[in-house]
Amino acid sequence: MRCSRVLIIGASLLMLNPFSACSKSNTKNVPETKALPENKTVTQVKAVSPEVKKAKLVYSKMSGRFKNDIQFKDDAEIESFIADLNEILEEEKTFPENDVSLFYLIDKKHNIGSDYVPAELIPVKQCSLFNVSRNDLSLRKEAYDALKVLSEAALADGIKLMVSSTYRSYTYQTGLFNRYVAQDGVELAERYSARPGTSQHQLGVAVDFGSITDDWGDTKMGKWVYENAAKYGWSLSFPREYEDVTGYMWECWHFRYIGVKACRFQEKWFNNIQQYMLEFINEWNLTE
Numbered sequence: 001m002r003c004s005r006v007l008i009i010g011a012s013l014l015m016l017n018p019f020s021a022c023s024k025s026n027t028k029n030v031p032e033t034k035a036l037p038e039n040k041t042v043t044q045v046k047a048v049s050p051e052v053k054k055a056k057l058v059y060s061k062m063s064g065r066f067k068n069d070i071q072f073k074d075d076a077e078i079e080s081f082i083a084d085l086n087e088i089l090e091e092e093k094t095f096p097e098n099d100v101s102l103f104y105l106i107d108k109k110h111n112i113g114s115d116y117v118p119a120e121l122i123p124v125k126q127c128s129l130f131n132v133s134r135n136d137l138s139l140r141k142e143a144y145d146a147l148k149v150l151s152e153a154a155l156a157d158g159i160k161l162m163v164s165s166t167y168r169s170y171t172y173q174t175g176l177f178n179r180y181v182a183q184d185g186v187e188l189a190e191r192y193s194a195r196p197g198t199s200q201h202q203l204g205v206a207v208d209f210g211s212i213t214d215d216w217g218d219t220k221m222g223k224w225v226y227e228n229a230a231k232y233g234w235s236l237s238f239p240r241e242y243e244d245v246t247g248y249m250w251e252c253w254h255f256r257y258i259g260v261k262a263c264r265f266q267e268k269w270f271n272n273i274q275q276y277m278l279e280f281i282n283e284w285n286l287t288e
Contacts, residue, residue, distance in 0.1 A: 048075060051082050058283045065245060066279070069271050081269055083109030083210040088265050088281070095142075096120075101259055102142065104203060105282040107275070108190075111197040114170040118204035124166050129155065133164040140167070140204035143257040147207065148257050150232040164253070165208035168201035192249050200237060205257045207234075229255055230263040235274045246275045 055078050059067070070077050088103075095101055096229040099119040106112055124137035129151040139147060150206070151161050168176070174196040180189040200206040209225055210216040217226065229236070235258050240250040255275065270276040 002241070011242045046075075049079070051175065052078050054087075054284070054287060056083055058280060058287050061283055062276075062279065063245070066276055069273070070269070070276060073136060083267055085281075085284070087172075088262055089284075091259065091261055092281075100203065101260065102205060103278055103281050106198060106200055106203060108195075108198055112202060114197060116202060117169065120169060121204055124163055130155065130161040130163050133162065137163060137166040139207070140206070140257075143205040143207070146233050146257050146259075150229065153228060153232060154221075154224055157224060159221050161221060161225070162210050163207055164210060164212050165201065166206070167204040168199060170196050170202060173197075173199050173202060191243065192251070194248075199233070200254075200256050206237065207255055207257075208251075209253045209255065212253050214250075214252060222252060225255070230267065231260070233257050233259045233263055235263050235266060237274055239273065242273060242275070245273065 003036040052075050062070075072081065092101055092103060096119065100112070100116075104112070108122070118140040120141045122141050124132060124139055124144065125135065126132050126146070129148055138144075147163070154161050173194065176193055177189065177193050180193045194200075196202075210219065210221055216222045225234075226236070234255040236252075237254050237256045238246045238248045238251040240252075243249055258274070262277070266272055266274060266277040270280070
């Protein structure tokens with residue numbers, strides 16, 4: 001279930017008063033300073049931390065809909081957010097150094113090279129844990145291991161998952177996209193298919209489950225995945241009514257592995273919208 005937050009990020013940096021200091025020539029006009037009574041105290045204004053300033057700067061670069069959906073009520077809440085963000089960034093440091101981050105932002109504006117192939121691809125074959133739609137599937141190792149854990153949990157509830165699509169090479173995605181363009185025209189094709197180099201499938205961390213049709217979400221399997229995927233690190237990539245954010249129509253069957261902590265972080269702070277979280281992390285890492 002998505003966590004709906006109502007928070008406000010204010011541009012709350014204190015502005016220095018240009019008249020707070022007097023020149024030497026005007027000192028004679030300055031009233032004599034009087035000591036405060038002993039029972040009076042001066043309110044101390046807490047300085048804004050560099051990380052809060054950075055968070056506000058990154059936030060200012062986000063889209064209008066992001067700002068409408070994701071808001072913070074005050075600096076204290078931003079500091080709480082940053083504490084959680086730092087945990088995610090620390091986890092990112094543990095990802096394999098020979099491959100891209102599990103939080104790699106890939107979409108219509110951010111791509112990956114035609115020569116990119118995950119460093120360690122594991123074949124996804126028919127087994128006791130899950131079914132497969134064909135015999136040439138594979139996933140990045142971290143995603144494959146997480147798929148097994150997800151599948152074990154599903155089996156415990158009497159459901160055997162169907163894995164229908166996983167890693168796709170740049171070449172494969174080129175052929176697939178061109179086929180959809182020939183079938184439906186480029187404008188419609190771009191709403192449901194990624195151009196080569198911009199697909200999450202090329203990262204080897206995305207899985208399409210079941211029938212890859214809109215009604216899959218209403219099946220027993222689909223409902224179970226919706227309710228439980230995040231517990232095992234799997235995030236829905238293209239939610240309903242967010243085409244203007246993700247660039248793609250709703251896909252109830254497409255889940256990306258980002259890890260358990262990131263799924264919790266996404267739900268707590270980003271209305272459970274994967275794209276929002278990945279965009280923020282990407283911009284944070286680029287901002288000095």
